[in-house]
Amino acid sequence: MKINVVKNVLKANDLVAEKNRQAFREAGILAINLISSPGSGKTTLLEKTLAALSGRDPSIVIVGDLQTSRDAERVADRAFQVTQINTGMSCHLYANQIASSLPALDLEQASFLFIENVGNLVCPGEFDLGENLKVILLSIPEGDDKVAKYPTVFRAADLVLLTKIDLLDAFQYDLKRVESDLRKLNAVAPLLPFSATTGAGMEDWLKWLQQQKAAKLGAQARFISE
Ligand SMILES: Nc1nc2c(ncn2[C@@H]2O[C@H](COP(=O)(O)OP(=O)(O)OP(=O)(O)O)[C@@H](O)[C@H]2O)c(=O)[nH]1
Numbered sequence: 001m002k003i004n005v006v007k008n009v010l011k012a013n014d015l016v017a018e019k020n021r022q023a024f025r026e027a028g029i030l031a032i033n034l035i036s037s038p039g040s041g042k043t044t045l046l047e048k049t050l051a052a053l054s055g056r057d058p059s060i061v062i063v064g065d066l067q068t069s070r071d072a073e074r075v076a077d078r079a080f081q082v083t084q085i086n087t088g089m090s091c092h093l094y095a096n097q098i099a100s101s102l103p104a105l106d107l108e109q110a111s112f113l114f115i116e117n118v119g120n121l122v123c124p125g126e127f128d129l130g131e132n133l134k135v136i137l138l139s140i141p142e143g144d145d146k147v148a149k150y151p152t153v154f155r156a157a158d159l160v161l162l163t164k165i166d167l168l169d170a171f172q173y174d175l176k177r178v179e180s181d182l183r184k185l186n187a188v189a190p191l192l193p194f195s196a197t198t199g200a201g202m203e204d205w206l207k208w209l210q211q212q213k214a215a216k217l218g219a220q221a222r223f224i225s226e
């Protein structure tokens, strides 16, 4: 019986996620779900990314946290619009929380929607929010064994950002192990070393974002003309 309940929750979530995805498609916005452990650098990545995109690509941010609006405050002056969702006891965002946020947002006016999920490397991987892409952050201080230990999110990743790469020398860290573990789960997601402190990887990250946006708009144009 319990298994049925869980399945129904996931099914209900997926139906709402599909509607979210349709809203993003109609608005021509690329939605990216940022997933990682607490403190691995999601909001810092957003601060840097929004600064780099400002003036060119207005971007909306939806932030999920159990409590506080601290992350929303950190990105508020650089984002086109920001919504903070407090999940209370929940360790991940649900699609209906995203759906409830959408009426207050001008999706058509923005290029990117960044969804910062609740800091957690497990549960967010199970719940589709309607995003177009999942970006997983894994920071150096977390250790080089985490990909194999938390396979669900890495299996679903479209890109893995190896954050805080500036700290590499301070830790016993085997980059080859991370890459090899990732390839066993996911043959295609690029693994991109990144540091918000030194700027390493920033150019590649911004290039990846633009490529994904162009690919999506191209696919949509084909879809409309078919
Ligand atoms: N050395 C170093 N520190 C970083 C880097 N990126 C983020 N940090 C630091 O890591 C800490 C946590 O960063 P956040 O961006 O708040 O992490 P988060 O993933 O948003 O955390 P939650 O929202 O709590 O899940 C902060 O003290 C940042 O300054 C980096 O590239 N290098």
Ligand SMILES: [Mg+2]
Pocket: 042, 043, 044, 071, 116
């Ligand atoms: Mg954060």
